[in-house]
Amino acid sequence: MEAFTTLTACAVPIDMVNVDTDQIIPARFLKRVRSDPEYASFFFHDLRLDDAGAERPEFILNQEPYRGGSIIVADENWGCGSSREAAVWALMKNGFRCVIAPSFGDIHYNNGMKNGMLPVRLPKETCAKLRGELHAKPGAEITVDLESQKVTGPDGTVYSFDIDPFQKHCMLNGLDDIALTMQYDSNFAAFEERYKKEASWLFE
Amino acid sequence: MAGPQTMFDKIWQRHVIVERDDGQCLLYVDRHLSHDGSFHAFSALREAKLGVRRPGQTFATPDHYSPTDVRTIEAIENPELREKVETLAVNARDFDVTHFGIDDDRMGIVHVIGPELGITQPGILLVCGDSHTSTHGAMGALACGIGASEVAHVLATQTLWQKKPKTQRITVDGKLGFGVTGKDVILAIIGQISAAGGAGYAIEYAGPVIRDLSIEGRLTVSNMSIEAGARVGMIAPDDKTFEYLEGRPYAPKGAAWDKAVSYWRTLPTDDGAIFDREVKVDGGAIAPMVTWGNSPENVVQVTDAVPDPDAESNPERRESLRRAIDYMALTPGTPMTKVKVDRAFIGSCTNSRIEDLRQAAAVVKGRKAVIPAMVSPGSMQVKKVAEAEGLDKVFTDAGFEWRHSACSMCVGLNGDSVAAGERTASTSNRNFKGRQGPGSRTHLVSPVMAAAAAVTGTFTDVRRLMEEK
Numbered sequence A: 001m002e003a004f005t006t007l008t009a010c011a012v013p014i015d016m017v018n019v020d021t022d023q024i025i026p027a028r029f030l031k032r033v034r035s036d037p038e039y040a041s042f043f044f045h046d047l048r049l050d051d052a053g054a055e056r057p058e059f060i061l062n063q064e065p066y067r068g069g070s071i072i073v074a075d076e077n078w079g080c081g082s083s084r085e086a087a088v089w090a091l092m093k094n095g096f097r098c099v100i101a102p103s104f105g106d107i108h109y110n111n112g113m114k115n116g117m118l119p120v121r122l123p124k125e126t127c128a129k130l131r132g133e134l135h136a137k138p139g140a141e142i143t144v145d146l147e148s149q150k151v152t153g154p155d156g157t158v159y160s161f162d163i164d165p166f167q168k169h170c171m172l173n174g175l176d177d178i179a180l181t182m183q184y185d186s187n188f189a190a191f192e193e194r195y196k197k198e199a200s201w202l203f204e
Numbered sequence B: 001m002a003g004p005q006t007m008f009d010k011i012w013q014r015h016v017i018v019e020r021d022d023g024q025c026l027l028y029v030d031r032h033l034s035h036d037g038s039f040h041a042f043s044a045l046r047e048a049k050l051g052v053r054r055p056g057q058t059f060a061t062p063d064h065y066s067p068t069d070v071r072t073i074e075a076i077e078n079p080e081l082r083e084k085v086e087t088l089a090v091n092a093r094d095f096d097v098t099h100f101g102i103d104d105d106r107m108g109i110v111h112v113i114g115p116e117l118g119i120t121q122p123g124i125l126l127v128c129g130d131s132h133t134s135t136h137g138a139m140g141a142l143a144c145g146i147g148a149s150e151v152a153h154v155l156a157t158q159t160l161w162q163k164k165p166k167t168q169r170i171t172v173d174g175k176l177g178f179g180v181t182g183k184d185v186i187l188a189i190i191g192q193i194s195a196a197g198g199a200g201y202a203i204e205y206a207g208p209v210i211r212d213l214s215i216e217g218r219l220t221v222s223n224m225s226i227e228a229g230a231r232v233g234m235i236a237p238d239d240k241t242f243e244y245l246e247g248r249p250y251a252p253k254g255a256a257w258d259k260a261v262s263y264w265r266t267l268p269t270d271d272g273a274i275f276d277r278e279v280k281v282d283g284g285a286i287a288p289m290v291t292w293g294n295s296p297e298n299v300v301q302v303t304d305a306v307p308d309p310d311a312e313s314n315p316e317r318r319e320s321l322r323r324a325i326d327y328m329a330l331t332p333g334t335p336m337t338k339v340k341v342d343r344a345f346i347g348s349c350t351n352s353r354i355e356d357l358r359q360a361a362a363v364v365k366g367r368k369a370v371i372p373a374m375v376s377p378g379s380m381q382v383k384k385v386a387e388a389e390g391l392d393k394v395f396t397d398a399g400f401e402w403r404h405s406a407c408s409m410c411v412g413l414n415g416d417s418v419a420a421g422e423r424t425a426s427t428s429n430r431n432f433k434g435r436q437g438p439g440s441r442t443h444l445v446s447p448v449m450a451a452a453a454a455v456t457g458t459f460t461d462v463r464r465l466m467e468e469k
Ligand code: SF4
Pocket: B063, B064, B109, B111, B130, B132, B348, B349, B350, B406, B407, B408, B410, B411, B428, B429
């Protein structure tokens, strides 16, 4: 995966709760491969575009200067719903590397972690405050530093966030976890030998 | 052994290969289900020149893209769909995993065929690249949905890295009223705890109402754990579970069966075990439910009205309710029973099992659908049993379409979709904007409520129709 260390970028406030992965990328695009040159356009497709394919000017991602954003500050339960990893790929194809929200769909959160798309959990009030600042000063930047686990808001306030140390390590170094798991092959073999006796009916 | 344990802890513990100091656990995966949307993971394996570590423990079926009008690859007209169904067949062959193809009579929606074929068993760790994998927990398994990278990891290593989630027990007390089903129970739960109420938790459903539900009803409840925000839902296995499983093709047989059952009986949560969160639900107060918005938490009893966003004090919530009501083309204060429906769909991994079809057919029998209505059984086995019982006739006589099995109109990938602006009474699990097709308006209901909507053209309190009989 792509490593994530630190990022300072224009942040986009998205004020909706329960943004599900069907909104981030509608199901009908799931059959497309990631190398599809049109992939970026599937992102928030039905919220960004109207039925005729024209941009909806009221949708924030269609507005300047947010088009150039690389961070999203969202509300509760971001990325709930379907397990589609395509939601993360669509975000990344549009230059997004970090989403800050009070809570995430659990599977979407992990999918981000596997791809170098950093999900950051900050309290609901903090997210609301950040979104307020971003609306007040469109184009304002936020800094996310994974090593020190700190987010710096547009007004210079610094917020700490929690992250699992193992996932942090993988993301900082862009580690692919299959290779990492292979290092535990002897544990696997020992486990399986014992387990096959304990739960023999699963292996007959 | 430490103090009293939850069922979740017992199963988790048994599957830990390595536990790191930071709490991350490498878990052994007993069974992996795969489908025609899993092509990214197989491509990743090919790119990395990796094989499948334990091919005998992966089972695949093309549920998402199979059309419901044909049953051979050659007969699929749409080349994009054909390509997806074919790709799975090729991947299954090349990687040597068991495949129930479109022409196989064991084909069906992964979350229906897992339990039905006895692949899903109590005490196992089961994963699938699909969020509704929570379904299988109803059999007393630890089951969770994973993303494409995790699917590739499972294929290559037969393991999964996870950190232990918190545990939540939802106890449904009392007794369900007449006409109230497992679907209404889970919708009521989500209405109570919200669509994020289970985030970060593994949920165990307990209490007399859950015990009284059939296996089909329990599968429906656990299926929608993810709509409550939880990756994992589970229900303690009991004699009903064992009876359901005995004799199924992949269930243990003979002495192995006895050995398995004696282990399965040790699984239920011990008395005194502590959960991180306990929720109580009054089962007797649950009525047939209908969702009105674009989140499953936007749910009311069929006898209620479309809510008024102005009554919501939180401004963000108010705005989101307003947006949903707008998208759904509803007017606050309208009784749900006055809302006209354009289409009914009975199917999906939530509600397409034999009991669902029996109950819906009982409502439909002797009546006529007044709007387009369709049934897609959850598996080809369910279809066969239903046909042997004459249920297909009941539906077709009433003007319903009787189709083959697939995910179908739940997600609209296979050509069965809802037109823009159309309102459906659907037995599926997601009412997100555009879920059943761009511009579609989905209301989630039970199979009997979908049947009632089909024969009346509005949301109707199915208890009224059932009493007329
Ligand atoms: S029936 Fe619907 S929810 Fe279930 S697996 Fe298929 S697409 Fe997903």
